Amino acid sequence: MEHAREAASVEARAEQGARLHVGAVAATLALPGQAKGEARYDVRLTVADGARLDWLPEQLISAGGSDLRVTTRADLAPDARLVLREEQVLGRVGERPGRLTSRLTLYRAGRPLLDQELACGPGAPGGWDGPAVLAGHRALGQLVVVRPEFATDQPSATVLDADGSAALTPLAGPAVLVTAVAPDALRLRRILDAALGRLA
Template identity: 70%
Template sequence: MDGVTVGGVRAAARIVARDDGRGGTSLPVLAGDGPLALRRTRGSGAEARVMLVGAMSGPLGGDHFSVAADVESGARLLVGSAAATIALPGQDKGGARYDVRLSVADGGELRWLPEQLISAKGSDLCVTTQVEVGATGRLVLREEQVLGRVGEEPGRLAGRLSVRVGGRLVLDQELVCGAGAPGGWDGAAGLAGHRAVGQLLVVRPEFAEQPMTARVLGESAALMPLAGPAALVTAVATDALRLRRVLDAALATFD
């Protein structure tokens, strides 16, 4: 761990997944520090599984966390988390940062399925997720944000997701909501009073020839094909449980 400073806690975690040559996936790099502890769990078939375990509260104001996962050719990896991440206010009045960098080589596969991110009252968190996928790589990425705990107003939450497939930018979007966010985020053109918002990104090589069809999924989600072998589902819900049900149902449409 880099340690606790006046500016908060700095912590990093890194995963490297590699084809072990025997029909499975090895993890030559599995390193986390401070609040970012990594644990390998029982996999399934060729897929290795890793859980991100929060060893401390946070991120708090002034903290800077970063997580990187690199999936090499032929490897398969699932990354989840043991519990929701809660952004909290801290003694440092500066905002917190959480940076995620994901890389999937040609022939690799990553399922990035963490639990929800909860923005507690008084918190200020900026999350950036940068993804690079090879032209024949495969990815499922789920992001879920919950604005405030039960009966609580949210803090400020800013998120940016950028995705490149085969070197081509297919998605670059930003969402800012909660306290201090630009006006309109909670209006009819924004979240319309919902307190949970999420997205599901699916990258598959076969989408290059057979792209998904844009359509509405139920009452609170929509599927959109992207300009590349990828599709994006965006959903809103009244709470985290309903949001997960919507996204799980959306993922089933890809099978």
Template identity: 75%
Template sequence: MTVTGVGVRARARIVARADGRGGTALPVLDGEGPLAPRRTRATGSWAKVVLVGAMSGPLGGDRFTLDARVKEGARLHVGSAAATLALPGQTKGEARYDVRLDVADGAELRWLPEQLISADGSDLYVTTRAELGAGARLVLREEQVLGRTGEQPGRLTSRLTVRVAGRTVLDQELSCGPGAPGGWDGPAVLAGHRAVGQLVVVRPEFAAAPPPARMLGEYAALVPLAGPAALVSAVAPDALSLRRTLDDVLTGLD
């Protein structure tokens, strides 16, 4: 970890590989400062890692980077111990949180962190980029909550990119809060809701038999992507309602 006059620089790395006995080993599990990955008990062939927030953040000016690599034959589940809270810092600069996921052919990753909360006065740019082999499997959940109870949100921009076998199947960006392009809170985007989320599911069998596009209630939809993947997008009045919607969809797909 590096502390500078404009914020904290911190990095975490996770590498999962098959252990040769039907399970998954974690030869690299390393974090610094606010990024603290911890192995927890798992069942079967899975390895499970929980990200623990060892410090407040991200604050204004911070730069966090998290890399996770899942090698052929490995199965990794990554969650977090609590929601991530973006806060204003002593500096007024933008904070960044960059997540890079690499899932090899024949590997599987479940990336299911808790919500990201954008507090009043914060300014955070989040990027999540997933590179998958042709036979890789992925479940990726992304949830954002705009403001704590009774407060206005900060500025939050989130970009999500998923590539399978070198081909981009999803590349989208959403910016909300003060200074974001006009209309982010209008009927075509959030429609006054304060929780927004995506669920990306990549499975090789979706290439031949993708799930059909359909509405999931009034404020959520499932659409197949141009590849072995499907996207669920949802908005909700609060984090609990959003999680219920995404969990119900994932249970149905499983």
């Protein structure tokens, strides 16, 4: 999917008792457009009681000169299950990245479970490429797993990768968040796949 200065949206809903797996066959490429301004890409997910949604798209690549804001919101019923993966790659090979702003919000039973935003690339707030954020890595991602069982048996916070580039963080609810950075998309996918194998 190509993005020029416009808005695009995607919605997915898993009804009560259903199991829905959503993937993609190719990466999404954010390209510079002819018009000035920020392009938008909005994702809205809804998961009913007893349902499970696996939202596993391919990477989003922020090409040089692009300016894209991605917002993902998931609304979960109390007994819903969710596996959500986001992966972003800053620039193609040998290319500086465009500007990419990504916000992820999760609500469970109408209450906030997670709300975070990250901006990278030219014009983003200073420090995004520094040691406290990306530390020079070009690929970043996160994995959110929501399971009712985590209410009583939640994994503990831990570093997942030998070099400290991935961590698992329990959330204030039956959910965990895995965040990771990597030098490239292949390494990032391996880290997140290994984390999912532990949590599935």
